[in-house]
Amino acid sequence: MDEFMLIMRxxxxxxxxxxxxxxxxMKQTMDWIGGIAAQNKYVGGNGLVxxxxxxxxxxNVVTNGPFGEIAETIGGYMIVRxxxxxxxxxxxxxxxxxxxxxxxxxxRKIAKRE
Amino acid sequence: xxxxxLIPHLxxxxxxxxxxxxxxxxxxxxxxxxxxxxxxxxxxAAQTWPLHGIPPHPVAxxxxxxxxxxxxxxxxxxxxxxxxxxxxxxxxxxxxxVSGSDEQDIDLSPKNIEDSxxxxxxxxxxPAISPEAQIGLSLRILCGFGxxxxxxxxxxNKETINKRLFRAREKLREEKISLRMPGVREIDERLxxxxxxxxxxxxxxxxxxSQDITIRKELCFEAMRLCRxxxxxxxxxKPAVNALLSLMCFHASRFEARVGLRGEMVLYDDQDTALxxxxxxxxxxxxxxxxxxxxxxxxxxxxxxxAYWHCIKEDTAEKWENILQLYNRLLQVEYSPIAALxxxxxxxxxxxxxxxxxxxxxxxxxDNHFYYTLLGxxxxxxxxxxxxxxxxxxxxxxKTTTDKQIIQKKIDAL
Numbered sequence: 001m002d003e004f005m006l007i008m009r010x011x012x013x014x015x016x017x018x019x020x021x022x023x024x025x026m027k028q029t030m031d032w033i034g035g036i037a038a039q040n041k042y043v044g045g046n047g048l049v050x051x052x053x054x055x056x057x058x059x060n061v062v063t064n065g066p067f068g069e070i071a072e073t074i075g076g077y078m079i080v081r082x083x084x085x086x087x088x089x090x091x092x093x094x095x096x097x098x099x100x101x102x103x104x105x106x107x108r109k110i111a112k113r114e
Numbered sequence: 115x116x117x118x119x120l121i122p123h124l125x126x127x128x129x130x131x132x133x134x135x136x137x138x139x140x141x142x143x144x145x146x147x148x149x150x151x152x153x154x155x156x157x158x159a160a161q162t163w164p165l166h167g168i169p170p171h172p173v174a175x176x177x178x179x180x181x182x183x184x185x186x187x188x189x190x191x192x193x194x195x196x197x198x199x200x201x202x203x204x205x206x207x208x209x210x211x212v213s214g215s216d217e218q219d220i221d222l223s224p225k226n227i228e229d230s231x232x233x234x235x236x237x238x239x240x241p242a243i244s245p246e247a248q249i250g251l252s253l254r255i256l257c258g259f260g261x262x263x264x265x266x267x268x269x270x271n272k273e274t275i276n277k278r279l280f281r282a283r284e285k286l287r288e289e290k291i292s293l294r295m296p297g298v299r300e301i302d303e304r305l306x307x308x309x310x311x312x313x314x315x316x317x318x319x320x321x322x323x324s325q326d327i328t329i330r331k332e333l334c335f336e337a338m339r340l341c342r343x344x345x346x347x348x349x350x351x352k353p354a355v356n357a358l359l360s361l362m363c364f365h366a367s368r369f370e371a372r373v374g375l376r377g378e379m380v381l382y383d384d385q386d387t388a389l390x391x392x393x394x395x396x397x398x399x400x401x402x403x404x405x406x407x408x409x410x411x412x413x414x415x416x417x418x419x420x421a422y423w424h425c426i427k428e429d430t431a432e433k434w435e436n437i438l439q440l441y442n443r444l445l446q447v448e449y450s451p452i453a454a455l456x457x458x459x460x461x462x463x464x465x466x467x468x469x470x471x472x473x474x475x476x477x478x479x480x481d482n483h484f485y486y487t488l489l490g491x492x493x494x495x496x497x498x499x500x501x502x503x504x505x506x507x508x509x510x511x512x513k514t515t516t517d518k519q520i521i522q523k524k525i526d527a528l
Contacts, residue, residue: 027439031465034442035473038454042446 001081003110004088008075011102028096045078129258132180134230138293155180177222184220233293239308242289247282248311257336312337316362338362356405357414363398364421367391379516387427395425416444434463451479483511
């Protein structure tokens with residue numbers, strides 16, 4: 001069994017949802033995570049806060065970010081246990097983030113520390 | 115004749131106190147001596163009280179006799195060691211004697227009793243011995259259970275239990291366990307093991323296959339008593355401990371309602387709420403409230419909150435949504451098949467049966483009869499043929515008569 005990271009990607013992190021919409025997404029996200037945890041496949045995860053984030057570049061250049069010239073940003077991640085990349089992809093398909101237009105889920109296998 | 119019930123009652127409450135105090139005084143490696151002296155004390159009571167009448171202060175009488183017996187033992191021990199060291203011709207050997215300290219009194223003050231019992235709890239609840247051994251020793255040493263009662267609770271026999279406890283004591287001696295409170299830095303980790311044992315002890319009573327309802331109830335109440343000791347001590351009065359106590363109060367409140375007249379199991383939906391114990395429910399609420407501090411949300415907090423919602427009989431959308439979200443979080447903290455199944459049941463109540471069926475089929479708990487019972491429930495009214503097929507699988511996998519009866523009832527209803 002390998003571990004995979006499911007990365008939630010948004011084309012525009014500045015979009016603000018209504019509180020009602022947020023509440024619906026929150027429930028859907030919790031149910032999604034609960035469903036994976038109920039299969040004993042959940043390892044960990046977190047949301048990443050957009051507000052007051054920074055991007056650090058070479059030569060001590062710090063910008064307010066993570067947006068700006070970058071088209072995409074990361075809204076959160078989850079780590080799952082899966083037999084294969086395909087199984088991890090099946091988990092990713094259920095993520096409510098995918099209801100937003102242009103959003104995507106990136107699925108990456110986590111390198112094992114030898 | 116009226117003294118007959120008094121001695122068993124005192125045995126249950128005082129035996130463990132005497133053992134803990136003596137064991138602390140003698141050192142953990144002398145635990146059997148401490149147990150023997152405590153037992154002898156009660157034997158003396160059983161022999162003299164019926165002849166001379168119950169003393170005006172029975173507990174003080176017991177402590178007095180136990181103290182004398184303990185002093186005698188310490189003296190003999192001291193003389194023996196002294197002689198051995200003289201005979202051996204090496205004066206230095208006398209270094210590890212108890213002499214000099216035997217003038218000290220055996221301290222049976224409430225404070226020392228409480229400290230000794232807590233320390234004993236930490237000594238017994240250690241990963242060095244198996245959970246079964248921890249529970250067995252807890253019942254014997256902390257709760258004053260007889261070997262026969264422990265055997266009944268575990269559906270085992272006296273020899274097996276005696277062997278298990280003997281090996282556990284040996285192991286604790288090898289590990290050089292001592293009676294002391296863990297330091298501030300290790301307390302949380304050690305407390306986690308103690309709480310696990312207490313919860314296992316409770317579950318042993320709550321879910322036991324034993325037909326003896328009285329014993330099962332006593333296991334539950336002893337677990338709650340031990341947890342209450344932790345809550346009453348400032349060092350161990352942590353939010354998670356309060357949450358555990360709250361959880362056990364809520365569960366125990368349904369004890370009468372979940373067992374039918376013929377000892378059969380009554381499922382939650384069919385329980386007579388009039389039989390729920392309102393006092394325990396309110397105690398559960400009290401400790402749940404006290405658990406709501408600090409930054410750690412333990413599994414006990416989540417389980418206590420789930421149990422709280424179950425104490426509300428009305429089937430509201432709010433109730434099941436809350437239960438679902440609590441299970442979602444519980445599973446992230448700690449997976450267990452039973453939590454996965456309960457979460458799926460709550461999902462059906464909150465999001466509908468179709469959604470729950472899709473999730474249930476992913477669980478693949480194919481060796482678990484509860485899994486097929488749940489699938490049977492979910493398919494009932496949607497596809498009764500499938501429901502029956504699942505119930506039949508559940509019936510095939512179920513081990514106890516009670517479980518089989520419940521499943522058969524569901525099949526008959528379809």
